Amino acid sequence: MKNIFTLIFILLSSFSLFAQNSVIKGRVMANGEPLAYASVGIVGTRLGATSNDKGYYEIKNVPPGTMEVGASSIGYQPEKASTTLTPSSTTTINFTLKEITSKLDEIVVTGVTRATEVKRSPIPIATISKKEININVNSNIIDAIVKGVPGVSATTTGPNISKPFIRGLGYNRVLNMYDGIRQEGQQWGDEHGTEVDQYGIDRAEVVKGPASLTYGSDALAGVINMIPAIPQGVDGKLKGDLLTDFHSNNGLIGTSLGVSYNKNDWKFYLRGTQKRAHNYRNPVDGRVYGSAYREYNVSGTARVDKSWGFSQISATLYDNLQEIPDGSRDSLSRQFTKPIREGNADDVKNRPIVPENELKTYSIGDLHQAIQHYRVYTHNQFIIGQGNINATFGFQQSRRREFLFPTLPDKAALFLVLNTLNYDVHYNLPAWNGLETTVGVNGMFQTNKNKDATNFPIPDYALFDVGTFVFTKRALGKFDISGGIRYDTRSLIWNNFYTSTDAAGFGRKANAQEPGAYLQFPEFTHPYHGVSGSLGATYNLSERILFKANLARGYRSPNINEVGSNGLDPGAHIRYQGNREFKPEFNFQKDISFLAYLKNVDVSVEVFDNRISNYIFQARLSDSQGQPIVDDQGNLTYKYQQSKAQLYGGEFTLNLHPESVSWLNFNNSLAYVKGINKNSKLRETYGDAAKYLPFILPLHFRSEIRGTLRKSVGAYTGIYARLELDAYARQNKIYAVDKTETPTPGYVLFNTGLGTSVKQKSGRVFCQLFFQVNNLWDKAYQSHLNRLKYFEYYQASPNNHRGIYNMGRNFSVKVIIPF
Numbered sequence: 001m002k003n004i005f006t007l008i009f010i011l012l013s014s015f016s017l018f019a020q021n022s023v024i025k026g027r028v029m030a031n032g033e034p035l036a037y038a039s040v041g042i043v044g045t046r047l048g049a050t051s052n053d054k055g056y057y058e059i060k061n062v063p064p065g066t067m068e069v070g071a072s073s074i075g076y077q078p079e080k081a082s083t084t085l086t087p088s089s090t091t092t093i094n095f096t097l098k099e100i101t102s103k104l105d106e107i108v109v110t111g112v113t114r115a116t117e118v119k120r121s122p123i124p125i126a127t128i129s130k131k132e133i134n135i136n137v138n139s140n141i142i143d144a145i146v147k148g149v150p151g152v153s154a155t156t157t158g159p160n161i162s163k164p165f166i167r168g169l170g171y172n173r174v175l176n177m178y179d180g181i182r183q184e185g186q187q188w189g190d191e192h193g194t195e196v197d198q199y200g201i202d203r204a205e206v207v208k209g210p211a212s213l214t215y216g217s218d219a220l221a222g223v224i225n226m227i228p229a230i231p232q233g234v235d236g237k238l239k240g241d242l243l244t245d246f247h248s249n250n251g252l253i254g255t256s257l258g259v260s261y262n263k264n265d266w267k268f269y270l271r272g273t274q275k276r277a278h279n280y281r282n283p284v285d286g287r288v289y290g291s292a293y294r295e296y297n298v299s300g301t302a303r304v305d306k307s308w309g310f311s312q313i314s315a316t317l318y319d320n321l322q323e324i325p326d327g328s329r330d331s332l333s334r335q336f337t338k339p340i341r342e343g344n345a346d347d348v349k350n351r352p353i354v355p356e357n358e359l360k361t362y363s364i365g366d367l368h369q370a371i372q373h374y375r376v377y378t379h380n381q382f383i384i385g386q387g388n389i390n391a392t393f394g395f396q397q398s399r400r401r402e403f404l405f406p407t408l409p410d411k412a413a414l415f416l417v418l419n420t421l422n423y424d425v426h427y428n429l430p431a432w433n434g435l436e437t438t439v440g441v442n443g444m445f446q447t448n449k450n451k452d453a454t455n456f457p458i459p460d461y462a463l464f465d466v467g468t469f470v471f472t473k474r475a476l477g478k479f480d481i482s483g484g485i486r487y488d489t490r491s492l493i494w495n496n497f498y499t500s501t502d503a504a505g506f507g508r509k510a511n512a513q514e515p516g517a518y519l520q521f522p523e524f525t526h527p528y529h530g531v532s533g534s535l536g537a538t539y540n541l542s543e544r545i546l547f548k549a550n551l552a553r554g555y556r557s558p559n560i561n562e563v564g565s566n567g568l569d570p571g572a573h574i575r576y577q578g579n580r581e582f583k584p585e586f587n588f589q590k591d592i593s594f595l596a597y598l599k600n601v602d603v604s605v606e607v608f609d610n611r612i613s614n615y616i617f618q619a620r621l622s623d624s625q626g627q628p629i630v631d632d633q634g635n636l637t638y639k640y641q642q643s644k645a646q647l648y649g650g651e652f653t654l655n656l657h658p659e660s661v662s663w664l665n666f667n668n669s670l671a672y673v674k675g676i677n678k679n680s681k682l683r684e685t686y687g688d689a690a691k692y693l694p695f696i697l698p699l700h701f702r703s704e705i706r707g708t709l710r711k712s713v714g715a716y717t718g719i720y721a722r723l724e725l726d727a728y729a730r731q732n733k734i735y736a737v738d739k740t741e742t743p744t745p746g747y748v749l750f751n752t753g754l755g756t757s758v759k760q761k762s763g764r765v766f767c768q769l770f771f772q773v774n775n776l777w778d779k780a781y782q783s784h785l786n787r788l789k790y791f792e793y794y795q796a797s798p799n800n801h802r803g804i805y806n807m808g809r810n811f812s813v814k815v816i817i818p819f
Contacts, residue, residue, distance in 0.1 A: 022085040025058040026093040027051070028071050031710060033717055034763055035073055035097060037232040037239075043068040043080065046307065050262075052234050053764045053818075064089075071095035075129060109180070110205035110225040111214060112482075113438035113471050114428050120473075120480045122536025122550040124208040124591055124606055126150075130229075133201065135722070135753065137245075137772040137812045139252065139277070141198035141226060149206050150651040150669040151606075152224075153697040155785040158291040158325060159250060159280055159807055161193040165785070166208055167608065168647045168673040168696045169221030172559045173585075175211065177225040179314065181377050182215075182444065184420040185398040191787070195318040195373035195398070197297035199243055199256035200271045202229040208651075209589050209608065210554025212532035216443060216467040216488045220554040220587055220612075228299065228314075231260035231267040242817045249810035250280035250291070251362070265305050273297040278360050279323075282808035283780045284801045287359035288788070289336035290325030294364055309381040309388065318373040321364045324402065327791030327804060334799055339367070339406050343505065348793055366409040372399040377422070386430035394422040401453075411506075415451035416458075420444055437472040443488075448560065450497075454506040457567040457576060458560050459521035461494040483535035490528045490557045494564065497521035520566055528584050530555030536591075548593040558582040562616050562640045568631075575631060576618070577639040587612040600658045607650035615645035615678075617694060620738040628738060643679030645693055665706045672699045674733065682737070689736040697784055698731035698746070712759070715766075721754040731784045744784040750776040770814040778809040 028038040034055025041048025042062065051057040059069075064087045072078035076097035083091055106118050106127050118125055128148035136147035142162035146154050154162040155170060164174050176183035176194055186192045204226050211219040233239030238261050245254035258271035275295040279287040296319045303312040328337045328348050336359075337351035358365070377394030402414040426440025443466035450456050471484035498517040500510035510517040536550030565576035589610040596603045618638045621629045629637040649672040656666040675693030677683065682690040706722040713719060726749040734741040753772035760766050780801075782789045788804035 021061045021063055022088060023058065023060050023090045024062055024069060024083070024085070024093055025056070025090065026095065027055045028057065028073070028095045028097065029055055030073075030076055030097045030099065031718075033712070035076070036765075037234075038071055038073040038076075038095075038097065040069065040071045040095070043070050050232070050234050054762065069093055071097060073097060075099060075131070108205050109227075110177070110223055111207040111211045113214060113426060113440065114436070116473075119540070119546055119595070120475075120538060122480070122482060122538050122548045122591075123211070123534070123552075124548070124550070124593060124608075126152075126206045126208065128204045128206075130202050133198075133204070134768070134770055134814065134816070135720075135755065135772075137247075137753070137770060137774070137814060138198075139247070139250075140193065141196055141201050141204070142194055142224075144198065145204050145206065145224060147702075148204075150653060150671040150700075150702070151208050151673075152206060153700070153785060155695060155787060156783065156806075157191045157193075157787045158288070158293075158323075159252075159277070160293045160295070160320075160322060161191055163193065164224055165695065165697070166206070166222040166224075167610070167649065168675045168693065169610075170695060172218050173221040173556060175215055175219040175223045177223060178316070178375070179228055179377070180225065180379070180392060180424075181375070181394045181396075182218075182420075182422055184396055184418065184422075184444070184446065185371075185373060186400055186416060186418065191324070191369070192371075192400070193320075193322075195320070195371065196226055197256075197271065197273045197299060197316070197318070199245075199254065199273050200228050200258070200297065200299055201226045203227050208606070209550065209591055209610075210532065210534065210552040210587060212488070212530070212554040212556075213469055213471060213484050213486050213534050213552070214440075216486070216532075217465065217490060217528075217530065217555060217557045217584075218559075220556040220585060228301070229258065229260075229269065229271075231262060231269040231301065231303070233260055233262050235262050235264070237261075240819055242819070243814065245275075245812070245814045247277070247810055247812045249807055250277040251360070252277040252812075267301070267303045267305075269299075269301040271297070271299050276362050278362050280807045282805040283778055284799070284805045286335070288325060288804055289338065289354045289359060290323045290327075290365065290367060292362065292364060293320065293322045294362070295320045307383075309383045310379075311381075312379045313376070314378070315376040316374070318371070320369070320371045322369040322371065323365050324367045324369060324404070325788060325791060325804065326367060327788070328793055331794055332798060334797065334801075338365075342405055342407055366406045367404055368402075370399075370401045370403070373397070388428050390424075390426050390428070392422070392424040396420050396422070412451070412453045413455050414457070415453040417449045417451060418446065419448075420446045434474045434476075435472050436474065437470065438484075439468075439470045441466065441468045443467055450509060452508075454508065455568045456497070456499055456507065456509070456520060458564050459494040459497040459524075461492060461560055461564065463490065463492050463560075465490040478540045480538040480540070481536070483533065485533035486531070488528075488530045488532070488555060488557075491525070492528070492557075492560070492563065493525045494521060494523060496523045521564060524564065524580060526563075526580075528557035530557065530584050530586065532586075544598055545596045546594075548591070548595070550591045552589050552591070554585075554587045554589065556585040558584065558616060565640075568635055575635050575637045577621075577637065579640050579642070582616060582640070582642055583614045585612060585614045585616060600656065602653065602655040602657070604653045605650065606652075608648060610647040612645040612647070614642050615693075616640055616642050617645075617735070618740075619694075619735070620740045622738045641679070641682075643677060643682065645678055646676045647673055647693070647696075649673035663707050663710055665704075665708070667704045667706070669702045670700070671697075673697065677735065686737045692733045692735055694735035694741050695785060696731070696733065697728070698733075698744070699729035701725075701727045715759050716756045717759055717765075719754070719756040722752065724751040724753075725749075726751060728783070742789075744782060744789070747779060747781040749774070749779055749781070752776055765818055767818075768816040770812075770816075772812045774810045774812070775808055780805055780808070782806060 066084040139159040207223040240259035243256040254275040256273040299316040301314040375396040398418040404413040424442035446463040467488035469486035473482035498510040532555040534552035565578040675696040704724040708720040730746040732743040755770040
């Protein structure tokens with residue numbers, strides 16, 4: 001009985017204390033408008049709330065006392081307010097957040113071991129927000145990043161295949177990441193894009209320079225981390241958005257639906273996307289046969305946040321049918337033709353012209369790729385005292401098939417299945433004497449299998465990669481210093497791989513004992529090792545003016561194509577030959593930056609010098625008479641080579657945002673890189689033709705003037721209009737041996753756009769509208785990194801245009817409806 005009375009007393013006391021708790025409520029505003037889904041919380045506690053779509057929030061059950069209340073939202077400067085609560089009171093605290101106009105204040109997670117302000121990292125890091133991604137309307141996420149980050153370019157094979165380059169280096173030298181997970185597909189291939197849903201990306205972070213210290217091999221040139229949306233919204237209410245996107249040039253129709261739900265400590269997110277497009281057009285080629293595509297994406301996340309840390313599990317599914325442009329034409333009319341026979345029966349000069357109705361259909365033709373990419377991964381953080389352990393594990397599978405036989409449309413010419421297991425575990429130690437130190441280990445295990453196909457450009461192989469590192473940083477007065485060291489080892493293994501020819505003349509996998517079996521890939525085992533590291537400092541002359549300097553050594557082991565290839569890549573129409581004797585690439589890069597984000601102007605100057613040992617590149621093979629080596633089907637032969645190389649250049653930006661003309665932004669950027677081939681033997685033989693490195697974009701100047709109304713006009717808010725000039729200089733500093741590259745004329749493009757948000761009477765945003773016209777004057781041009789530039793069967797052309805040109809004028813409209 002005594003125990004019962006004690007329990008009743010405790011319960012009554014609890015109810016009494018609960019009844020004395022107070023309430024904090026208010027509204028969060030920004031730019032004179034309600035700010036939805038801002039986070040408001042009691043500093044030092046887990047008490048908090050999220051503002052609704054009208055900006056209002058309410059925090060219940062707050063114990064009496066003096067405390068700090070903070071409000072924050074992505075893209076805005078956080079604000080705090082102090083208050084003293086009496087028992088059973090209601091206090092109103094309103095917040096007005098200011099947009100972050102200075103990128104120095106942005107928080108990044110790429111290239112560092114814990115969240116860091118841009119201004120405190122000596123490594124050159126650039127960011128692009130969801131807002132900028134939406135404004136820079138493009139066919140894929142890589143092209144949107146190229147628009148927003150000076151120094152980043154992309155080699156393309158039509159509008160949906162873009163491979164990023166950072167300061168003149170691409171392919172496996174740029175590490176693509178999705179939410180901190182290495183993106184592993186057949187990224188060594190020319191015509192292989194990035195398997196990511198562009199509509200599901202919330203922001204992107206770009207490291208311009210060696211990032212091998214934290215990521216190991218393949219980050220020699222830098223990192224592009226595509227970060228998906230984080231579920232936000234009012235607790236217990238479903239939130240989402242519906243997106244529609246239309247492009248006039250290739251009829252692209254994109255739709256995407258995302259929903260999120262938060263309840264207590266749990267967050268859930270689901271998105272589905274579809275895109276389809278027919279062949280694009282330009283003033284020279286008309287409609288480019290073989291450039292249509294169809295893409296589907298599904299992604300989902302579940303996350304729980306607790307006092308011990310958080311745990312998240314996510315999955316993505318990507319499915320793409322991508323046509324393969326052949327480039328064959330009628331020699332006189334220059335109209336595109338298509339193959340209808342196989343092998344020797346296929347005469348390129350007598351192919352039929354593609355009918356008009358096939359040039360503007362959403363149906364996918366017989367010649368196409370079928371790419372599926374599946375991924376599941378988990379992020380976890382466990383708080384241990386003042387430190388924390390972070391553990392990430394992921395599995396992904398890339399399935400790539402290429403169908404190239406018009407009479408046998410279901411027979412795959414190429415069928416590769418790549419499985420990858422990623423792991424990353426690191427411990428952020430408690431701060432000690434001002435030092436913030438991290439130790440970690442990460443890597444991957446990978447296997448590749450050739451399935452039932454007719455061509456085998458690479459063997460079946462297994463790869464195991466592991467690296468361990470230590471990274472530390474410290475603030476010393478006006479200096480922020482950081483650096484570390486890493487050791488990597490990678491093993492690449494494959495067994496004897498035999499092929500033969502069946503009765504119909506098609507290639508197939510074979511056993512060693514079969515008559516006529518050919519040992520296409522003799523067995524191979526090789527370990528690769530590398531030491532990398534970096535050391536840098538930021539000098540904060542003031543909060544808004546600073547200098548950065550960084551020294552970094554990067555490491556990259558040769559990829560499977562560079563070491564093991566010995567066959568036709570049918571989609572690229574190229575026979576590749578690898579080199580088993582290749583050594584790992586190492587580079588030493590020096591970066592110096594000056595950044596000033598002032599009241600009326602932002603100025604940044606970033607210069608770099610990059611020296612590479614054992615640089616690997618591909619060059620076309622020729623016979624003793626100097627003629628290109630071509631097989632009986634017209635496929636060229638390229639062999640990988642290795643030498644020293646140097647790249648240097650930089651980026652300059654000047655952004656004007658006068659406070660007296662608050663609606664105006666005038667943004668300008670200039671990017672330049674020069675690549676020098678240091679292979680003395682090659683240069684002695686071929687002279688200036690071998691002086692430069694391949695795939696180097698010329699001087700690039702971009703200028704944008706944008707006006708944004710700070711006040712609403714009726715139901716319309718955030719109205720903006722923009723005009724952009726995109727200029728590329730002539731590129732004649734090329735790798736011209738055997739005509740591997742040809743000069744590219746300079747060109748200037750004009751783009752324009754406008755957009756707004758439409759509000760309901762309640763103040764809630766009904767929809768966001770984005771209108772844009774790219775290539776306003778329908779300019780005929782070829783980008784120097786456009787692979788289709790070289791898709792040509794004839795030595796001369798009656799209209800003096802050779803190869804395939806980039807997209808002509810394109811009007812696009814995007815509508816986002818939040819709910």
